[in-house]
Amino acid sequence: xQERSLLEMRGIxxxxxxxxxxxxxxxxxxxxxxxxxxxxxxxxxxxxxxxLTGVHIxxxxxxxxxxxxxxxxxxxxxxxxxxxxxxxYQEISLCPNLSVAENIYLGRGEGNFVSWKEMNRKAExxxxxxxxxxxxxxxxxxxxxxxxxxxAIARAVDMxxxxxxxxxxxxxxxxxxxARLFDLMRQLRERGxxxxxxxxxxxxxYEVCDRITxxxxxxxxxxxxxxxxxxxxxxSKMLGKELDDMADIKNDIPVFTDRKDTxxxxxKGLCSTEGIKPFDFTIRKGExxxxxGLLGSGRSECVRAxxxxxxxxxxxxxxxxxxxxxTKPIDAMKNGIAYLPEDRKRDGIVGDLSVRDxxxxxxxxxxxxFKPFTRAQANKFADEYIxxxxxKTASVNTPIxxxxxxxxxxxxLGRWLLTHPKxxxxxxxxxxxxxxxxxxxxxxxxxxxxxxxxxxxISSETDEMLRTCSRLLVMRDRKLVGELTGDELTQNTIxxxxxxxxxxxx
Amino acid sequence: xxxxxxKEGSFLSGLLRNQIFxxxxxxxxxxxxxxxxxxxxxxxxxxxxxxxxxxxxGYLITIIDCGTELAILAIGMTLVTAAxxxxxxxxGAAIAISGSVLLRILCGTESxxxxxxxxxxxxxxxxxxVAMAFGAFNGVLVAFFRIQPMVAxxxxxxxxxxxxxxxxxxxxxIVTDETFAWFGNYIPGIPIPTxxxxxxxxxxxxxxxxxxxxxxxxxxxxGINEQTSRLNGLNPEIIKLxxxxxxGLCVAVAGFxxxxxLSTINYSVxxxxxxxxxxxxxxxxxxxxxxxxxxxxxSVLGAYVIQFLTTTLYKFNVKxxxxxxxxxxxxxxxxxxxxxxVREKISELFRKLTASGxxxxxx
Numbered sequence: 001x002q003e004r005s006l007l008e009m010r011g012i013x014x015x016x017x018x019x020x021x022x023x024x025x026x027x028x029x030x031x032x033x034x035x036x037x038x039x040x041x042x043x044x045x046x047x048x049x050x051x052l053t054g055v056h057i058x059x060x061x062x063x064x065x066x067x068x069x070x071x072x073x074x075x076x077x078x079x080x081x082x083x084x085x086x087x088x089y090q091e092i093s094l095c096p097n098l099s100v101a102e103n104i105y106l107g108r109g110e111g112n113f114v115s116w117k118e119m120n121r122k123a124e125x126x127x128x129x130x131x132x133x134x135x136x137x138x139x140x141x142x143x144x145x146x147x148x149x150x151x152a153i154a155r156a157v158d159m160x161x162x163x164x165x166x167x168x169x170x171x172x173x174x175x176x177x178x179a180r181l182f183d184l185m186r187q188l189r190e191r192g193x194x195x196x197x198x199x200x201x202x203x204x205x206y207e208v209c210d211r212i213t214x215x216x217x218x219x220x221x222x223x224x225x226x227x228x229x230x231x232x233x234x235x236s237k238m239l240g241k242e243l244d245d246m247a248d249i250k251n252d253i254p255v256f257t258d259r260k261d262t263x264x265x266x267x268k269g270l271c272s273t274e275g276i277k278p279f280d281f282t283i284r285k286g287e288x289x290x291x292x293g294l295l296g297s298g299r300s301e302c303v304r305a306x307x308x309x310x311x312x313x314x315x316x317x318x319x320x321x322x323x324x325x326x327t328k329p330i331d332a333m334k335n336g337i338a339y340l341p342e343d344r345k346r347d348g349i350v351g352d353l354s355v356r357d358x359x360x361x362x363x364x365x366x367x368x369x370f371k372p373f374t375r376a377q378a379n380k381f382a383d384e385y386i387x388x389x390x391x392k393t394a395s396v397n398t399p400i401x402x403x404x405x406x407x408x409x410x411x412x413l414g415r416w417l418l419t420h421p422k423x424x425x426x427x428x429x430x431x432x433x434x435x436x437x438x439x440x441x442x443x444x445x446x447x448x449x450x451x452x453x454x455x456x457x458i459s460s461e462t463d464e465m466l467r468t469c470s471r472l473l474v475m476r477d478r479k480l481v482g483e484l485t486g487d488e489l490t491q492n493t494i495x496x497x498x499x500x501x502x503x504x505x506x
Numbered sequence: 507x508x509x510x511x512x513k514e515g516s517f518l519s520g521l522l523r524n525q526i527f528x529x530x531x532x533x534x535x536x537x538x539x540x541x542x543x544x545x546x547x548x549x550x551x552x553x554x555x556x557x558x559x560x561x562x563x564g565y566l567i568t569i570i571d572c573g574t575e576l577a578i579l580a581i582g583m584t585l586v587t588a589a590x591x592x593x594x595x596x597x598g599a600a601i602a603i604s605g606s607v608l609l610r611i612l613c614g615t616e617s618x619x620x621x622x623x624x625x626x627x628x629x630x631x632x633x634x635x636v637a638m639a640f641g642a643f644n645g646v647l648v649a650f651f652r653i654q655p656m657v658a659x660x661x662x663x664x665x666x667x668x669x670x671x672x673x674x675x676x677x678x679x680i681v682t683d684e685t686f687a688w689f690g691n692y693i694p695g696i697p698i699p700t701x702x703x704x705x706x707x708x709x710x711x712x713x714x715x716x717x718x719x720x721x722x723x724x725x726x727x728x729g730i731n732e733q734t735s736r737l738n739g740l741n742p743e744i745i746k747l748x749x750x751x752x753x754g755l756c757v758a759v760a761g762f763x764x765x766x767x768l769s770t771i772n773y774s775v776x777x778x779x780x781x782x783x784x785x786x787x788x789x790x791x792x793x794x795x796x797x798x799x800x801x802x803x804x805s806v807l808g809a810y811v812i813q814f815l816t817t818t819l820y821k822f823n824v825k826x827x828x829x830x831x832x833x834x835x836x837x838x839x840x841x842x843x844x845x846x847x848v849r850e851k852i853s854e855l856f857r858k859l860t861a862s863g864x865x866x867x868x869x
Contacts, residue, residue, distance in 0.1 A: 028865070328739075329739045330577065330739035333738075333739045347734055347735075348731050350726075352729060352798050353723075353726060353727065353730060357726075361727065361738050362738045364720060365720075365740055369721075370720075372720045372723070
């Protein structure tokens with residue numbers, strides 16, 4: 001082992017039935033560094049992390065840890081924890097109904113006796129030292145996702161971890177929360193903790209990381225110091241090809257606001273039970289527009305109201321000029337509206353069902369209870385969209401939950417495209433997805449629009465929306481506060497409108 | 507050669523992971539046990555009953571005859587489990603109710619009528635409606651009031667047999683009409699018990715229902731992810747309610763056979779503890795009791811395995827009081843064996859064995 005290394009993984013192999021997930025992968029983590037692990041979906045990031053944390057057992061290879069002679073054996077998450085390797089997952093794995101302090105000390109029973117007072121005092125001290133502003137007795141569920149994540153980190157830190165793995169910790173945080181998380185990460189770096197940071201956000205990598213390891217198709221591409229790897233280089237290494245087409249995308253999007261034809265969808269004073277102010281909304285054939293605003297500004301609630309996903313309380317809706325009544329999802333679906341929800345795991349996938357059943361689900365429901373597709377028809381549909389969207393799956397019978405996040409998202413997208421909607425709503429379709437797939441999805445949106453489909457596109461990444469949308473509706477505090485088109489579509493005007501500052505109309 | 511062997515190995519370990527493995531293995535185990543203990547268990551004889559018509563008899567016949575009610579209930583229980591992530595524990599009591607309704611309509615208020623007060627088919631259909639209404643009651647509690655299935659159905663479990671008794675003023679009417687007894691016994695001239703035919707007809711209906719409607723897809727989808735199902739245009743409440751109503755139908759058919767077997771009813775004993783056997787059949791079929799994906803074939807097979815077990819125990823003169831205790835032992839074994847953890851271990855052990863076998867062959 002090298003002098004500064006905390007952790008070295010050498011020649012790791014891991015295969016699953018039909019897939020070689022890792023082939024001869026090396027990974028080195030040094031003390032006091034934040035190390036980004038990058039790669040497309042299915043590149044092997046998650047598998048490598050799971051091997052390290054004992055969720056999967058490696059087929060071959062060695063893992064060395066500082067302070068241990070010879071390779072260490074990690075057979076279970078408990079082993080990993082005992083060796084000082086802690087993980088904070090994308091989905092928080094704490095207990096929402098327990099207090100903050102209980103969550104920090106849960107399951108680490110030193111003796112059977114618990115002094116609540118002592119525990120709370122220790123928790124408070126720990127939280128203070130990490131600058132996490134929350135009381136130890138607060139119920140976890142009452143904290144924001146960001147704070148919960150930090151509590152998970154605090155728990156890991158308190159267990160004397162030397163290796164901290166953060167798996168997509170920022171995907172559900174807004175900017176200020178991300179900033180706080182980064183402060184905490186830097187603080188831990190000062191203490192000498194080695195942090196492995198898995199994320200899809202390139203900006204964030206360049207903001208906090210010291211080093212990057214890139215994986216592709218289960219093999220190691222290389223390890224780089226951050227200064228020596230410009231962004232474009234990183235992306236091309238992840239994709240395995242020069243990325244020249246990312247810049248090409250869009251820029252000759254037609255403007256629709258002047259057109260006088262009947263809108264595909266038109267709502268007046270639409271309002272749902274989720275606390276948004278009544279809003280007006282129109283979309284024309286072939287138009288791509290988007291809702292923007294901070295997390296919690298009500299952009300998702302707006303599209304959910306359009307789809308009837310939440311209970312609609314008021315408003316008039318016209319489609320192609322005719323009055324329609326949309327109070328539940330099936331109404332919207334029958335009128336040719338499709339909705340890809342924000343939370344893929346909770347609202348999108350049917351985990352145990354096959355890729356095939358997940359793809360045909362929506363169309364099948366529209367078709368009706370007494371008219372099931374034959375197995376052959378269903379397979380044909382599934383194969384068609386697996387090919388069209390380049391979904392990586394062993395077969396149509398594979399349960400969707402065993403696919404990587406990006407591929408799950410493509411399955412859901414395929415499900416809705418199969419219904420041939422007139423109007424497609426995509427709420428954060430690119431969240432938690434690698435760069436290559438992101439570009440694919442953006443291109444697909446523009447292609448669909450050019451074929452006459454109307455699309456509403458929501459994304460936390462403004463540049464993504466600028467690249468695809470011809471009109472942006474800006475939300476603030478659950479209220480529609482502005483509409484930007486043409487020359488107004490710049491980062492600056494968007495920021496200003498979101499922030500509520502003066503807007504430069506000239 | 508080696509390739510062949512590997513294929514064989516993967517076939518066997520694939521079989522181990524297959525859902526049908528446990529019920530089949532249990533069935534084989536019971537069969538072998540009986541074969542060793544007393545091969546006459548498998549004898550089937552053709553004889554004549556009191557009325558002089560030919561009947562087949564033997565333990566195997568008993569199993570496929572008496573297993574019918576359980577298998578029919580297992581079908582409904584599978585659907586309820588998959589959609590609502592819980593079980594209906596009131597099916598035994600519901601059988602008492604539907605049986606009681608059946609008798610009330612056939613006999614009117616007389617305890618031993620000379621002739622039937624209504625055609626059998628009418629009485630049967632009405633008992634179906636009543637059983638489905640009680641199913642709907644359970645379903646509404648579960649789907650709309652979001653009460654845990656076991657708790658919701660505890661109400662009917664507790665009250666059901668009293669309601670059944672009340673329907674007939676606590677009397678035990680006897681049907682003297684011979685045709686009524688055909689359904690639970692033998693039709694003159696046909697040596698196979700009628701319940702077997704009813705069972706087969708019911709299985710075909712179920713198969714058709716799953717094949718020609720989207721029941722399977724909808725139920726599994728709702729059981730796995732209710733939110734997603736709703737956003738894909740399904741109505742999870744209605745689907746859950748539907749499964750309870752279907753279970754109600756299963757209850758009515760099972761109740762009809764039960765009452766027909768004796769031409770009368772005993773409210774406190776009829777179909778006693780059958781709910782536990784039905785739930786067990788679902789579990790034995792490798793279906794998760796916490797809902798989601800299901801396999802109907804293995805549930806049905808599971809039901810017959812349980813009947814096989816019951817019959818075996820009866821044959822060895824286990825008293826009906828002690829039956830449960832013996833059953834429990836076997837059940838523990840079966841359930842532990844079918845737990846994914848154990849199966850994973852077994853198939854691992856299996857892999858190791860074949861691997862070392864190969865190494866030996868090489869050396």
